[in-house]
Amino acid sequence: MYRIALASRPTGAPETANFSYEEAPMPSPGPGEVLVRVHYMSLDPYMRGRMDDAKSYAAPVPIGGTMEAGGVGEVIASNDPAFAPGDFAFGMFGWATHGVQPARMLRKIDPSAMPITTALGVLGMPGFTGWFGLMEHGKPKPGETLVVAAATGPVGSMVGQVARLAGLRTVGIAGGADKCRIATETFSFDACLDHRAFDTAADLRRALAAECPDGIDIYFENVGGKVLEAVLPLMNNFGRIPVCGMISWYNAGGLGAGASEPGLSAPALWRSILVKFLSVNGFIISNHFDRYPDFLSEVAPRVASGEIRYLEDVAEGLENAPAAFMAMLRGGNTGKQIVKLI
Numbered sequence: 113m114y115r116i117a118l119a120s121r122p123t124g125a126p127e128t129a130n131f132s133y134e135e136a137p138m139p140s141p142g143p144g145e146v147l148v149r150v151h152y153m154s155l156d157p158y159m160r161g162r163m164d165d166a167k168s169y170a171a172p173v174p175i176g177g178t179m180e181a182g183g184v185g186e187v188i189a190s191n192d193p194a195f196a197p198g199d200f201a202f203g204m205f206g207w208a209t210h211g212v213q214p215a216r217m218l219r220k221i222d223p224s225a226m227p228i229t230t231a232l233g234v235l236g237m238p239g240f241t242g243w244f245g246l247m248e249h250g251k252p253k254p255g256e257t258l259v260v261a262a263a264t265g266p267v268g269s270m271v272g273q274v275a276r277l278a279g280l281r282t283v284g285i286a287g288g289a290d291k292c293r294i295a296t297e298t299f300s301f302d303a304c305l306d307h308r309a310f311d312t313a314a315d316l317r318r319a320l321a322a323e324c325p326d327g328i329d330i331y332f333e334n335v336g337g338k339v340l341e342a343v344l345p346l347m348n349n350f351g352r353i354p355v356c357g358m359i360s361w362y363n364a365g366g367l368g369a370g371a372s373e374p375g376l377s378a379p380a381l382w383r384s385i386l387v388k389f390l391s392v393n394g395f396i397i398s399n400h401f402d403r404y405p406d407f408l409s410e411v412a413p414r415v416a417s418g419e420i421r422y423l424e425d426v427a428e429g430l431e432n433a434p435a436a437f438m439a440m441l442r443g444g445n446t447g448k449q450i451v452k453l454i
């Protein structure tokens with residue numbers, strides 16, 4: 113088998129030298145464990161955080177350790193009655209061609225129901241994140257206006273589509289004209305703005321104000337930085353901000369250079385929350401998987417019928433995972449970033 117290990121910790125944006133592609137001995141399953149040959153693995157923004165030696169909600173990957181990832185693949189050996197060779201399963205196998213996991217940590221996937229890649233994106237952790245954050249903390253109401261950035265990614269596209277189906281006006285923010293066209297044409301956003309086309313938060317804010325004539329009721333926070341600074345003054349009283357991610361700062365270390373911009377100073381941010389009665393809720397989706405069956409029963413039929421759409425960006429080969437990951441952090445992906453391993 114092959115795996116990709118963390119060779120060194122990045123300073124700023126990750127580089128090729130931070131990863132090492134290695135051959136490793138084939139693991140064998142112990143009692144209650146299952147060996148899976150991974151067909152597709154997921155690349156997600158959270159993996160950038162795992163590369164830092166910083167205190168967070170999850171432990172960092174140790175130097176020399178296999179990079180973390182979810183994957184879907186075929187069971188090739190099982191020491192648990194719940195799985196048999198030939199079954200398909202989702203599990204945290206890491207950046208690796210094969211993985212062993214306790215059976216209780218695996219989720220069985222029916223390859224005849226939907227393409228197995230959907231277990232990594234639209235019907236997996238990212239899609240669930242968008243749905244949960246919107247329903248639990250966004251509390252959408254018909255007629256309201258929602259803004260979300262990274263609008264064509266698996267989180268943002270789920271947020272936008274579920275909000276639109278709930279009767280909201282949806283305004284996406286994405287990187288580049290092509291992604292904005294995809295946001296409106298494929299994901300039915302009412303409008304989409306290209307954040308790269310605006311030099312300053314003030315410019316982006318003017319354009320957003322024109323697209324949000326009744327103000328913003330829900331800002332689903334994926335990116336922080338310039339977008340957050342543009343959005344905050346447009347929030348309506350009693351607005352909601354589910355805080356899901358802040359990818360524009362992931363490579364910056366700490367809270368990032370953007371945090372010192374005047375519009376985002378702690379007093380300015382705090383004052384907005386106070387005087388506009390905002391609800392700001394951070395959440396980490398791994399704490400909420402008790403709601404995953406609700407998500408699947410509501411959303412899976414809508415994905416199967418085509419009412420909720422999804423896009424996948426598939427890189428080929430484990431050895432190309434670092435390049436695909438580094439590109440994703442810069443917006444190089446269009447849709448859910450996946451790596452095909454066989």
Ligand code: NDP
Binds near residue numbers: 262268287307442444
């Ligand atoms: P995406 O597939 O959307 O990929 C990340 C996207 O972020 C890029 O494609 C790019 O889109 C955008 N981006 C990168 N840099 C910037 C920047 N400086 N300013 C604005 N946008 C930028 O990712 P996901 O849908 O998987 O994740 C979206 C967010 O949700 C992330 O912040 C992630 O960490 C978070 N998340 C949080 C979870 C939780 O439990 N709280 C769980 C899962 C995800 P574009 O080119 O359009 O700008």
